[in-house]
Amino acid sequence: QVQLVESGGGLVQAGGSLRLSCDASGRSISTYTMGWFRQPPGKEREFVSTITRVGQVTDYADSVKGRFTTSRDNAKNTVYLQMNNLKPEDTAVYYCAAKNSAGISRLAIYYATWGQGTQVTVSS
Secondary structure (H helix, E strand, C coil): CCEEEEECCEEEECCCCEEEEEEEECCCHHHCEEEEEEECCCCCCEEEEEECCCCCCEEECCCCCCCEEEEEECCCCEEEEEECCCCHHHCEEEEEEEECCCCCCCCHHHCCEECCCEEEEEEC
16 A cells, blocks of 8 residues: 655745645555645645656646646656646645556545645735
8 A cells, every 4th residue: 555745835925836745655656646636725625636657648627727737756656746826726735646547537536545635825
């Protein structure tokens, strides 16, 4: 079973950038599609992005498309989320997650393993 730990969150002004990392242990992430989700205050968890096992396919929520980029380094067992031009509505706890089966999905139910989350706060 893979374990996931997110880092890189923090407080940033609108228009700024952050890069989140998701470090995996216990098993290579090369067998997993990886996803990023977020939970804004008082709202349900929502899909942000996903990337296939070797990074050949990515998908993004419309709200972050063109601003966020997900990537992975399987040799380092790490997945990244580069977030640019951040907006106050991006404020949320960000989670990375691992999906056992092949192919991408926007549905959290298909991701079996989750990290503990990292807080991102964007001030206006």
